[in-house]
Amino acid sequence: MNQYRIFEGLFKEFYKSENVIINAEMKKYVHFRVGGPADILLIPESKEQVIKSIKICKENNIPYFVVGNGSNLLVKDGGVKGVVIKLNEVKNINVYDETIEAECGAMLKDVSNAALEKSLTGFEFACGIPGTVGGAVFMNAGAYDGEISHVIDSAEVIDNDGNIRTLSKEELDLGYRSSIIMKKNYIVLSAKFNLKNGEVRKIKEIVEDLTNKRESKQPLEYPSAGSTFKRPTGYYAGKLIQDAGLKGYTMGGAAVSEKHSGFVINKNNATAKDILDLIAHIQNEVKKQFGVDLHPEVRIIGEDKK
Numbered sequence: 001m002n003q004y005r006i007f008e009g010l011f012k013e014f015y016k017s018e019n020v021i022i023n024a025e026m027k028k029y030v031h032f033r034v035g036g037p038a039d040i041l042l043i044p045e046s047k048e049q050v051i052k053s054i055k056i057c058k059e060n061n062i063p064y065f066v067v068g069n070g071s072n073l074l075v076k077d078g079g080v081k082g083v084v085i086k087l088n089e090v091k092n093i094n095v096y097d098e099t100i101e102a103e104c105g106a107m108l109k110d111v112s113n114a115a116l117e118k119s120l121t122g123f124e125f126a127c128g129i130p131g132t133v134g135g136a137v138f139m140n141a142g143a144y145d146g147e148i149s150h151v152i153d154s155a156e157v158i159d160n161d162g163n164i165r166t167l168s169k170e171e172l173d174l175g176y177r178s179s180i181i182m183k184k185n186y187i188v189l190s191a192k193f194n195l196k197n198g199e200v201r202k203i204k205e206i207v208e209d210l211t212n213k214r215e216s217k218q219p220l221e222y223p224s225a226g227s228t229f230k231r232p233t234g235y236y237a238g239k240l241i242q243d244a245g246l247k248g249y250t251m252g253g254a255a256v257s258e259k260h261s262g263f264v265i266n267k268n269n270a271t272a273k274d275i276l277d278l279i280a281h282i283q284n285e286v287k288k289q290f291g292v293d294l295h296p297e298v299r300i301i302g303e304d305k306k
């Protein structure tokens with residue numbers, strides 16, 4: 001039973017009715033294309049709506065969870081209790097001098113394009129990461145020797161008391177796929193990035209080169225959440241998985257990609273359970289064969305199906 005439905009009216013007072021979705025099938029909203037229903041899915045279009053929604057959730061003890069573009073999320077088959085706030089319509093981007101200020105739901109690709117348009121360099125690394133600014137700050141996303149910590153100036157956040165604060169780069173405490181946002185459960189409303197004046201031709205060249213690398217090495221034709229595991233110190237997860245003989249290994253509709261063993265993909269109408277079972281199997285085999293612990297990079301939320 002959806003016990004949170006009674007709160008629908010509180011949100012409909014300041015949302016368009018189509019942006020308050022009851023029993024929303026999360027598989028439609030995340031890259032992996034798996035996951036049961038969220039009791040209430042909110043799609044805010046402004047920071048003010050985000051702030052007000054969080055306030056209502058706190059005041060009424062409604063559990064809430066924020067989602068950016070859903071590109072690093074595995075939602076379990078039993079769905080998510082309470083409110084899911086999908087932020088990718090809060091997406092303004094402003095460029096001034098060598099600074100870009102982007103709202104939490106802006107796609108990294110769009111920030112990268114905005115940088116290119118103003119011949120600013122430094123953000124090219126993120127052009128192919130299919131996430132939002134908020135999701136990227138949350139996990140200090142990175143690729144090809146670049147990462148958010150190299151370019152971020154500060155982020156505007158909602159802290160646990162509901163206060164809006166600006167955190168400096170140091171206060172964000174960005175490490176390998178970690179941040180203070182992750183540790184303290186803050187919400188990113190926007191972030192400022194410091195870039196440098198560059199040459200449009202060179203920026204374009206880097207973006208094209210990184211896009212080609214991604215397309216040739218990653219199974220972009222299948223739903224996934226990118227690299228399933230964090231890089232264990234001294235190893236590469238993909239190589240360990242391949243050496244364990246698991247390339248192409250399937251469980252239900254989930255499979256280890258043939259193209260890149262670091263990716264678990266939704267090959268054929270997988271359930272979240274198929275993916276979780278495969279993740280556990282990979283962890284066991286790699287531990288058994290090489291003594292290395294693999295930790296998921298993908299965030300796992302929700303409940304098992306009863």
Ligand SMILES: Cc1cc2nc3c(=O)[nH]c(=O)nc-3n(C[C@H](O)[C@H](O)[C@H](O)COP(=O)(O)OP(=O)(O)OC[C@H]3O[C@@H](n4cnc5c(N)ncnc54)[C@H](O)[C@@H]3O)c2cc1C
Nearest residue numbers: 068069070071072131132134135136141142143188225226
């Ligand atoms: C094909 C593919 C390739 C990928 N390649 C890379 C890569 O090269 N490098 C890399 O780092 N990642 C990569 N990823 C993973 C993913 O794109 C990144 O982790 C991205 O930063 C996630 O952003 P998102 O908006 O989709 O976050 P979501 O998946 O929506 O959420 C992930 C986590 O971030 C939290 N979150 C989201 N927005 C906010 C916010 N505003 N405030 C607080 N918390 C928030 C969520 O609560 C959740 O815990 C890849 C994924 C795919 C599918």
